Amino acid sequence: MLLGxxxxxxxxxxxxxxxxxxxxxxxxxxxxxxxxxxARHHLxxxxxxxxxxxxxxxxxxxxxxxxxLQKNWDLVAEAARYxxxxxxxx
Numbered sequence: 001m002l003l004g005x006x007x008x009x010x011x012x013x014x015x016x017x018x019x020x021x022x023x024x025x026x027x028x029x030x031x032x033x034x035x036x037x038x039a040r041h042h043l044x045x046x047x048x049x050x051x052x053x054x055x056x057x058x059x060x061x062x063x064x065x066x067x068x069l070q071k072n073w074d075l076v077a078e079a080a081r082y083x084x085x086x087x088x089x090x
Contacts, residue, residue, distance in 0.1 A: 001049055002079045010034065011042050012080050015065065018052060019073070022064040 002008045013032055017023060023031070029039040043063055046052040051069045055062045069076065 001045065001051075002076070003082060007042055007045070008079075009083060010038070011046060012076065012083065012085070014039070014042055014046065015051065015069070015076055016080075018063055018065050019070075022055065022062045024060055024062050026059070028063075 002011055005011075010032070014028055017028055017031055025036060025039045025043055028034075028043070029036040032039070043052060043054075047054055047063070050066055052063045053066050055064060065073075
């Protein structure tokens with residue numbers, strides 16, 4: 001889902017932003033300069049796979065990292081390095 005897929009780099013960036021603070025799809029689309037529908041798609045994939053949790057419903061729903069992902073953040077950082085990112089903080 002992060003490696004070997006076309007959407008992997010975008011999902012990594014979304015996870016990095018959500019690690020800094022919970023956000024909704026609109027906020028993520030603005031921060032990452034991606035289409036709102038694209039942000040929603042990636043969030044749905046991440047939620048379906050247990051990497052993020054949605055708090056609330058509808059347009060204003062806020063997403064945060066799942067407990068499991070927070071405990072295993074080192075794997076996300078390793079995936080980012082594999083894709084050539086020195087840091088996910090940017």
